[in-house]
Amino acid sequence: MVLLVDKYRPRTLDGLDHGASLSASLKRLVAGGDFPHMLVYGPSGAGKKTRVMALLRELHGPSAEKLRVESRTFKIGTHNVELTLLSSPHHIELNPSDAGNRDREVVQEVIKEIAQTAPVVGAAADGQRAFKVVVLNEVERLSKPAQHALRRTMEKYVSTCRLLLICTNPSKVIAPIRSRCMCLRVAAPTHDEICTVLGSVAQKEGLKLPAGLAMRIATASERNLRRAILTLEACKVAQYPFTDNQPLQQPDWLAYIDAVALDVLHEQSPRQLLKVRGRLYELISSCIPPDLIFQQLTIALLKRCPKPVQHEALHHAAIYEHRLQAGQKAVFHLEAFLARFMSVYKKHMVMSQR
Amino acid sequence: MRGIDCSTGSPIESSKVNKAIGLKTKIIDEDGLFDMLRKTAPQPEPEPQPQPAPEPKPRQPPAAPASGGASGAAGGAADARAPAVERAPALWAEKYRPQRVEDLVGNNDHVKRLVQWASTWEANARGGKEFRKAVLLSGPPGVGKTSAARVVLAALGYDVIELNASDTRSKNALQQTAADMLTNTSIAAFATGGGGGGGPAASSKLALIMDEVDGMSSGDRGGMQQLVALIKTSKLPVICCCNDRSSQKVKSLANHCLDLRFRKPSSREVATAFLKIATSEGYRTDLPSVEKVAVACNGDLRGMLNLLQLWRPSGETLNGDAVAKGATNDISAGAFEVWDRFFKQATRGSPAYKPLDGRLRDYFVDSSMTPLLVQEMYPSSPGLSVGNAPQAQLAALNRMASAAESIAESDVVGSRIVREQQWTLSPLQGVLACARPGFFAAGGITSQARFPAFLGRFSTANKRQRLLRECASHMQAQASASKAEVRCSYVPALRSALVRPLKTSGSDGIEATLALLDEYSLTKDDYDALVELQLALGDKKEGEDLPSAVKSALTRAYNKSHRTEPRKLGKASRAAEPSRFDEDGALDDDAEAEDEDEEAEPVAAKPKQKAAASKGKGKAKAR
Numbered sequence: 001m002v003l004l005v006d007k008y009r010p011r012t013l014d015g016l017d018h019g020a021s022l023s024a025s026l027k028r029l030v031a032g033g034d035f036p037h038m039l040v041y042g043p044s045g046a047g048k049k050t051r052v053m054a055l056l057r058e059l060h061g062p063s064a065e066k067l068r069v070e071s072r073t074f075k076i077g078t079h080n081v082e083l084t085l086l087s088s089p090h091h092i093e094l095n096p097s098d099a100g101n102r103d104r105e106v107v108q109e110v111i112k113e114i115a116q117t118a119p120v121v122g123a124a125a126d127g128q129r130a131f132k133v134v135v136l137n138e139v140e141r142l143s144k145p146a147q148h149a150l151r152r153t154m155e156k157y158v159s160t161c162r163l164l165l166i167c168t169n170p171s172k173v174i175a176p177i178r179s180r181c182m183c184l185r186v187a188a189p190t191h192d193e194i195c196t197v198l199g200s201v202a203q204k205e206g207l208k209l210p211a212g213l214a215m216r217i218a219t220a221s222e223r224n225l226r227r228a229i230l231t232l233e234a235c236k237v238a239q240y241p242f243t244d245n246q247p248l249q250q251p252d253w254l255a256y257i258d259a260v261a262l263d264v265l266h267e268q269s270p271r272q273l274l275k276v277r278g279r280l281y282e283l284i285s286s287c288i289p290p291d292l293i294f295q296q297l298t299i300a301l302l303k304r305c306p307k308p309v310q311h312e313a314l315h316h317a318a319i320y321e322h323r324l325q326a327g328q329k330a331v332f333h334l335e336a337f338l339a340r341f342m343s344v345y346k347k348h349m350v351m352s353q354r
Numbered sequence: 355m356r357g358i359d360c361s362t363g364s365p366i367e368s369s370k371v372n373k374a375i376g377l378k379t380k381i382i383d384e385d386g387l388f389d390m391l392r393k394t395a396p397q398p399e400p401e402p403q404p405q406p407a408p409e410p411k412p413r414q415p416p417a418a419p420a421s422g423g424a425s426g427a428a429g430g431a432a433d434a435r436a437p438a439v440e441r442a443p444a445l446w447a448e449k450y451r452p453q454r455v456e457d458l459v460g461n462n463d464h465v466k467r468l469v470q471w472a473s474t475w476e477a478n479a480r481g482g483k484e485f486r487k488a489v490l491l492s493g494p495p496g497v498g499k500t501s502a503a504r505v506v507l508a509a510l511g512y513d514v515i516e517l518n519a520s521d522t523r524s525k526n527a528l529q530q531t532a533a534d535m536l537t538n539t540s541i542a543a544f545a546t547g548g549g550g551g552g553g554p555a556a557s558s559k560l561a562l563i564m565d566e567v568d569g570m571s572s573g574d575r576g577g578m579q580q581l582v583a584l585i586k587t588s589k590l591p592v593i594c595c596c597n598d599r600s601s602q603k604v605k606s607l608a609n610h611c612l613d614l615r616f617r618k619p620s621s622r623e624v625a626t627a628f629l630k631i632a633t634s635e636g637y638r639t640d641l642p643s644v645e646k647v648a649v650a651c652n653g654d655l656r657g658m659l660n661l662l663q664l665w666r667p668s669g670e671t672l673n674g675d676a677v678a679k680g681a682t683n684d685i686s687a688g689a690f691e692v693w694d695r696f697f698k699q700a701t702r703g704s705p706a707y708k709p710l711d712g713r714l715r716d717y718f719v720d721s722s723m724t725p726l727l728v729q730e731m732y733p734s735s736p737g738l739s740v741g742n743a744p745q746a747q748l749a750a751l752n753r754m755a756s757a758a759e760s761i762a763e764s765d766v767v768g769s770r771i772v773r774e775q776q777w778t779l780s781p782l783q784g785v786l787a788c789a790r791p792g793f794f795a796a797g798g799i800t801s802q803a804r805f806p807a808f809l810g811r812f813s814t815a816n817k818r819q820r821l822l823r824e825c826a827s828h829m830q831a832q833a834s835a836s837k838a839e840v841r842c843s844y845v846p847a848l849r850s851a852l853v854r855p856l857k858t859s860g861s862d863g864i865e866a867t868l869a870l871l872d873e874y875s876l877t878k879d880d881y882d883a884l885v886e887l888q889l890a891l892g893d894k895k896e897g898e899d900l901p902s903a904v905k906s907a908l909t910r911a912y913n914k915s916h917r918t919e920p921r922k923l924g925k926a927s928r929a930a931e932p933s934r935f936d937e938d939g940a941l942d943d944d945a946e947a948e949d950e951d952e953e954a955e956p957v958a959a960k961p962k963q964k965a966a967a968s969k970g971k972g973k974a975k976a977r
Contacts, residue, residue, distance in 0.1 A: 002873045003847060006832050049834035067831040069875070084827035098823060138836050226835065230847040237854060251846040256889040270733035270754055281807060285815040286887050287822045289838045320762065327765035331808065332729065336758035343751040350744045
């Protein structure tokens with residue numbers, strides 16, 4: 001009894017529901033048994049990881065799915081860094097950014113060590129595929145020094161190892177790395193494609209999904225296929241049989257952000273700012289990424305305010321978001337943006353009353 | 355005098371020179387100047403004799419009875435105490451260092467115990483094994499630990515050898531010097547025929563003061579162990595002093611010492627003591643103002659004497675005004691005392707007005723805490739809460755936004771400082787984080803400072819990030835999402851999927867919940883994390899409103915199934931996670947215990963160990 005999203009995850013390149021041309025070219029690429037370093041990028045829920053796994057399966061057959069998770073502690077200098085490794089006989093997957101400030105050392109020591117040693121399994125069987133595949137997740141979260149440390153490793157050990165880098169935002173990956181990789185963009189599925197996938201999932205589950213509801217789910221999940229299928233499941237629990245206009249189950253954090261936006265629009269005062277600050281703290285401390293909070297909050301505010309305010313607020317949002325990326329204490333930036341928005345909104349209200 | 359142009363060598367021509375020529379002033383060059391100096395200089399004195407030392411130190415060469423077999427070690431010690439005896443030092447803190455037991459301020463009980471310990475030392479040291487041969491005096495700086503040790507020992511007729519952090523106290527150094535001293539008796543003792551190898555004579559007993567033992571650092575390798583060893587075999591009383599009683603190094607020492615923890619004397623005690631000193635220094639003052647200084651110095655008697663000596667030249671009297679004036683400059687305050695100064699409303703010229711550098715000084719009082727306090731408090735400033743007039747409200751909102759923006763900018767600067775070690779940016783951060791927000795939100799905050807919520811929230815966020823990371827790594831094999839995606843998509847979905855069976859069918863739903871947990875290789879801890887990581891607008895959080903009977907049944911069922919049954923491997927093709935599961939850890943423990951048993955353990959120890967292992971396991975599960 002897994003969630004539907006994992007139950008019907010495609011396992012092969014042929015089984016992928018969207019981006020058929022990309023799948024076809026990937027298939028041709030690995031037909032020779034080899035491929036270059038790759039940087040796979042695209043928004044969340046577009047199917048980057050699924051595609052990478054399907055690619056590995058294409059290359060190595062079903063044994064690539066024998067996954068094993070282990071948590072290993074690496075001694076780097078005087079510090080211990082704990083990393084979770086996900087591995088099959090043919091590849092190793094890790095999240096170097098989990099090491100936080102020590103990500104550079106992880107790249108220098110751990111990845112290099114993995115890359116240096118030739119693979120044991122597979123190498124003997126067929127000589128041509130004598131390389132390891134290392135999948136690195138969330139590459140854009142690596143610090144700049146860590147990314148620079150990766151450059152040399154990529155070149156030097158190309159005979160024993162291929163890197164598959166996965167990220168959502170390639171502009172945060174330094175250009176030298178991008179140039180060493182074949183960059184693959186995995187685009188988010190269109191609304192129609194999502195509807196098709198939802199339909200087929202529903203069919204396999206024996207559910208009757210009205211087209212209207214499917215479209216609403218697709219729109220609400222912002223072309224994030226994972227979120228769409230999870231929403232479908234939540235909807236099924238809330239109400240089945242489906243109706244076209246049944247309410248969609250929003251994730252807790254989206255509802256919460258909406259409430260913050262309503263607070264801000266309801267009253268603009270220092271007292272209200274203090275109240276909102278508490279809610280921002282709550283959002284951040286329950287692990288919602290600050291840039292996502294910023295984005296959703298801006299959308300929620302703009303939806304509900306008049307055009308002139310939208311323009312000015314958007315202008316400020318861009319500036320404050322940039323600062324958020326450069327700073328460390330996210331709550332300061334979110335709060336500053338909301339304080340600015342309050343003043344902009346109030347100005348408009350006062351002007352329009354005259 | 356007229357110089358030459360360095361680059362051309364020609365005399366300098368300028369309007370000033372021309373004017374001087376016009377006024378017929380005598381003009382000389384460099385040589386002329388030297389000539390003039392030579393002529394006008396007073397008759398050179400005969401080569402000055404090297405000044406004899408102000409007062410010969412009579413005690414040092416002949417009358418160092420302590421030296422004996424260990425002159426090297428005692429030399430430093432003799433130096434240390436020599437100045438105090440010979441001439442009144444300029445520093446009040448030294449000049450008025452207590453000379454008699456009665457002079458000590460505060461901690462009377464401890465001093466009494468110290469006197470009792472020292473006076474009965476000889477009798478006890480030879481006798482009972484239970485007797486602690488050393489004392490550990492601990493407490494904040496300036497409360498009189500060293501003074502107490504010196505005074506008490508002196509009063510009882512001991513010669514004191516003092517080793518402090520300025521002496522090398524490594525294992526070897528201690529062995530060579532201190533060990534000799536501690537096991538020997540002074541030559542003076544032989545001379546007076548007192549002891550002859552046994553107890554030292556009453557007239558010249560030796561005692562050792564180890565000052566600042568918590569400062570025994572990496573350079574003093576092995577020193578602490580050596581000190582403990584010395585204490586065990588010591589034939590002299592040993593008094594150790596330290597500030598940080600909780601330090602790991604000191605803890606091991608404390609086991610072998612009589613533990614006396616000095617407290618700060620009350621400000622009244624300190625003030626009374628100072629009044630005596632003030633009288634003898636001709637400093638007119640009154641008890642309340644001195645007490646104010648004592649409070650500001652936080653019971654640090656030495657610090658207070660230094661401070662008051664610094665103020666002394668500025669006036670004969672010390673009254674409330676002088677204290678208030680001095681306090682703003684010299685008394686080190688904490689962030690909680692200074693943060694509200696940034697919000698003072700003061701125009702240029704008014705007495706409360708403070709220029710930027712003064713405000714920066716307030717910032718540097720505690721450059722990490724003050725900005726947080728300002729950030730916490732600025733929306734509460736009365737300057738931002740204006741009446742109902744829309745225009746005034748708008749203006750206030752504008753100022754609030756500017757304050758908030760400045761704080762946000764300061765964060766960017768702050769992260770630069772931390773990441774790139776650009777400490778030269780600190781003043782800028784002070785301006786952005788404190789001075790500007792204070793300016794925008796000026797209005798004299800009178801309310802009590804709230805403790806910055808940021809700190810608590812920050813640590814909560816860190817804790818939950820860890821929980822989320824664990825959770826995400828457990829389900830990595832099944833779900834292909836990054837940590838952020840796990841939080842945003844999976845956590846809400848999984849939570850409701852896990853809680854739903856429990857909610858609809860109570861204890862009968864446990865089976866389904868556990869099956870889903872296993873499917874994603876999640877543990878019970880992860881389940882709790884999923885419930886914790888939720889944002890509820892109302893009071894009720896999903897999963898927390900379950901009847902407690904169901905909750906505990908779930909815990910029991912989880913513990914039961916995950917302890918006894920071999921773990922289900924999920925789908926055949928997807929083996930998951932060997933090392934993370936609780937029950938695996940427990941199994942490992944058992945295996946280890948058995949290994950040990952087989953190796954060397956006597957049979958009798960076996961059941962006990964097993965029991966311990968399973969007990970520990972139970973505890974771990976119950977969490």
